Amino acid sequence: MRQSQLFAPTLKEAPKDAEVRSHQVMTRAGMIKQVAAGVYAYLPLGLKVLQSIERIVREEMDALGANELLLPALTPADLWQESGRWDKYGPELMRLKDRKDRDFLLGPTHEEVITYVVRDYAKSYKKLPIALYQIQTKFRDELRPRFALMRGREFSMKDLYTFHTSEDDLDIWYQSVWQAYLRIFKRVGLDVKVVNSETGQMGGKSAHEFMVMSEVGEDTITFCDTCDYAANVEYSKLSVGDRCPSCDQGKILVAKGIEVGNIFKLGTKYSESMNAKFTNDQGKEQPIIMGCYGLGVSRTLMAIVEQHTYDNGLIWPKEVRPYTYHILIADNTNAEQVRQAESLYQSLKTKASVLLDDRSERLGSKFQDADLIGSPIVIVFGKDVAEGYVEIHHRVMNQKERVVLKDIESHLIAS
Ligand code: ATP
Ligand code: MG
DSSP: OBGGGOOOOOOSSOOTTOOSHHHHHHHHTTSEEEEETTEEEEOHHHHHHHHHHHHHHHHHHHHHTOEEOOOOSEEEHHHHHHHTHHHHSOTTSEEEEOTTOOEEEEOSOOHHHHHHHHHTTOOBGGGOOEEEEEEEEEEOOOSSOBTGGGBOSEEEEEEEEEEESSHHHHHHHHHHHHHHHHHHHHHTTOOOEEEEOOOGGGOOSOEEEEEEEOTTOSEEEEEESSSSOEEEHHHHOOOTTOBOTTTSSSBEEEEEEEEEEEEEEEETHHHHHTTOEEEOTTSOEEEOEEEEEEEEHHHHHHHHHHHTEETTEEOOOGGGOSOSEEEEESOTTOHHHHHHHHHHHHHHTTTSOEEEEOSSOOHHHHHHHHHHHTOSEEEEEOGGGGGTEEEEEETTTTEEEEEEGGGHHHHHHHO
């Protein structure tokens, strides 16, 4: 991609309300733009990363044998009246009426709709288990939309729902989704802690949250300094210095976390209220046992930026970076610099993702933008080109290297 054609409206200053670095970087890099409180446009660079996260999520969900579908965001109130949540959900629910005065809502989550889709089909144990997921825009009229995509009123979620004949079968899925989540977060470059959590609004049995440890997180986690015990503070009620209830040796520590995903054993809450029943192998009718598994796709994007922004800007993790190489032309009135940079760009772009800064900007502002765009390797075609050299900036190691121009490509591929 040529930067002269890239729509990335970068800003010198972050907006005043951008309190955390991920919000500052995302807006300064021209990756997102606020349209209303908690409602954002994904600009091309932001969208590219979002789509990489989605690709990884899809690969891991498909590998489990889950099927992707897409449910409507616009949901008739009837289904939520069946489950009882139309009255219980509260002001976070975006409610609206159609022209005939019928009640609708914009889905904040999709247990009701998925139960409706599955219940007519899964009448026999022979049809189960079923695993269905979607990546979809969700709507919640959050009291305090915050930190851009971190807590949005419109946001992207991957939601998986599984349907089973027994608790044992649900257990097997629960464990394998847990492992898939660990792989997803590792691949997008996030370290997560798995914590025990209350089920809250969903109302089920066992539940775990996947937390990125960060000062900007809104959740408080208690965890052991010795074993892998970790629980949401709302659930453990433990405090700093307590003895670990799990290993009985370690001490409890407390820290903030960003919840990027969660897994719930729903049990029969929705299948009972919405009459989703199957006939078992004895010919007896039973409610289907369900699990649900959310993953905040747009929040994950923010968490990545929050965790991968350093003094010298953002450096994207490998699997989600928009461009591996960023080529800068120091002076685009210098014919030799342009010719050599173009030649590397043409050849490299057939093998890797490359951004060529061919704009007529000062080199200083090109560097500033490169720090925000976040490629790990920046290649500068400057004055040294006349003597047959270019400069490579390895941003991860914060090192510069002067390389013979004619060796540049093999050097890059090797390093
Ligand atoms: P939170 O406690 O942060 O409000 P939640 O318990 O309401 O999250 P779920 O309803 O289970 O979350 O949604 C699944 C996932 O969607 C969450 O783990 C989180 O990553 C993401 N998510 C939830 N609410 C938002 C939001 N307002 N903006 C962005 N992502 C969100
Ligand atoms: Mg919530």
